[in-house]
Amino acid sequence: MTADTRPGSMGRARQRRVVIVGAGVTGLVTAIRCVLAGHRVTVLERGAIPDPGSTSFDQHRALRALDPTDPEGTRRAASAHDRWSELDALLCGSRPGAGFYRRVGVVTGWPRDEASAVADVAAQARLPVELVAPEEFPHIRFPAHSHGVLETDAGVLLADRMLWAAARWLESRPEARLRPWCPVSAVDADTGRVKLTDGTFEEGDLVLVAGGPWSGDLVDLPTVMYRQTMVYLRPPDELAAWWEHAAPSAGRIGADGDAWLLPPVGGTLLKVSGEAACREVSGVDDEDDEDELRWSERVMATRALTDMDRYTVVAVKRCHYTVDAHGGGSHLAQVGPALWARAATGGDGFRTAPLVADRIVDALRPSRSPLMSSTGRSPT
Numbered sequence: 001m002t003a004d005t006r007p008g009s010m011g012r013a014r015q016r017r018v019v020i021v022g023a024g025v026t027g028l029v030t031a032i033r034c035v036l037a038g039h040r041v042t043v044l045e046r047g048a049i050p051d052p053g054s055t056s057f058d059q060h061r062a063l064r065a066l067d068p069t070d071p072e073g074t075r076r077a078a079s080a081h082d083r084w085s086e087l088d089a090l091l092c093g094s095r096p097g098a099g100f101y102r103r104v105g106v107v108t109g110w111p112r113d114e115a116s117a118v119a120d121v122a123a124q125a126r127l128p129v130e131l132v133a134p135e136e137f138p139h140i141r142f143p144a145h146s147h148g149v150l151e152t153d154a155g156v157l158l159a160d161r162m163l164w165a166a167a168r169w170l171e172s173r174p175e176a177r178l179r180p181w182c183p184v185s186a187v188d189a190d191t192g193r194v195k196l197t198d199g200t201f202e203e204g205d206l207v208l209v210a211g212g213p214w215s216g217d218l219v220d221l222p223t224v225m226y227r228q229t230m231v232y233l234r235p236p237d238e239l240a241a242w243w244e245h246a247a248p249s250a251g252r253i254g255a256d257g258d259a260w261l262l263p264p265v266g267g268t269l270l271k272v273s274g275e276a277a278c279r280e281v282s283g284v285d286d287e288d289d290e291d292e293l294r295w296s297e298r299v300m301a302t303r304a305l306t307d308m309d310r311y312t313v314v315a316v317k318r319c320h321y322t323v324d325a326h327g328g329g330s331h332l333a334q335v336g337p338a339l340w341a342r343a344a345t346g347g348d349g350f351r352t353a354p355l356v357a358d359r360i361v362d363a364l365r366p367s368r369s370p371l372m373s374s375t376g377r378s379p380t
């Protein structure tokens, strides 16, 4: 474990009070990081903790770092892998099979003439990758004339297990107070005062709004919301062992290279989706023109798997993410003297959650009093 995540690593730093709205991955990881840094934390959540209705509550999420268009972001995200491994050990111990992070690798398909350049970006960021022939993964369909770039340190996070482990750990800590069934109705950007729907208030030296796609109800930040449909599949019996033990997570796959999948590790189902099932919406409760069945048919039409007909559709689910209206992607923004918000959660909210937590702890340091610093955004 690094010095940053050791309990009490703040040494003699002043203890601060932190209020976090939302108990998804952003809120819980930040709460843990704040406790480890010696602060007191209250987490307000309108549902249960964890809340099955949150974006984060799913069987798994991919953790990968490689973004060929952003070498600096790749380097930062590579460090987030280690942060997740540390968190895994802290919350679940080191017993084999106990944790929630499975480093099964993430393979992405690239046109053959681009794959080497992608691998070069990884090398610059000191991210271990291998060029692989698509035939090495015979049950995943890559676009014609493509090559695989396998990020070997990347993998799959068992998301709901992580949320449960985080909630249990926080419950055991006297510095943390978890308050489920406490909807927040307003946050004052100047004072950071938080109003609950029952008319009571919470106050902290720093408030983080981590309400996922619902953050926009509490803070005014320009975001665009997307809805995505995911299809959960059971592989045929004869392929179950391959999927469980040999399959990586995969992106830029399917006939057109716009699908992705997460393998059925740790007793989960195989999950498939893609750009064809992603659409802009103006709110979480907006009705789609087409029903969920039609969207799931679009996912199946990506042909992300060879022999897709042999797989059984077990469930279809949709969820939402928000991106910054100007630059896209996820953002942590300081929206008031003591108020921070992650209104733009992005499609990589798990990957970057430890970086958000670091930023919040940094803002709590006496030399960088959040009450003194100016409004700004951070690229996580």
Ligand SMILES: Cc1cc2nc3c(=O)[nH]c(=O)nc-3n(C[C@H](O)[C@H](O)[C@H](O)COP(=O)(O)OP(=O)(O)OC[C@H]3O[C@@H](n4cnc5c(N)ncnc54)[C@H](O)[C@@H]3O)c2cc1C
Pocket: 021, 022, 023, 024, 025, 026, 027, 044, 045, 046, 047, 051, 053, 054, 055, 056, 057, 060, 061, 062, 063, 182, 183, 184, 185, 210, 211, 212, 213, 214, 215, 217, 218, 228, 229, 230, 273, 319, 320, 321, 342, 345, 346, 347, 348, 349, 350, 351, 352
């Ligand atoms: C289809 C899809 C696939 C994705 N795949 C990946 C992936 O592979 N890798 C990756 O890194 N990321 C992925 N993401 C993104 C990631 O899942 C999200 O960015 C992340 O889960 C957001 O977490 P959060 O804690 O910010 O928000 P949430 O998990 O939505 O949590 C917000 C919480 O705040 C609570 N809340 C809201 N309003 C209030 C209020 N007024 N009062 C009290 N509580 C409130 C909610 O009940 C909820 O529990 C994906 C997203 C989608 C949609």
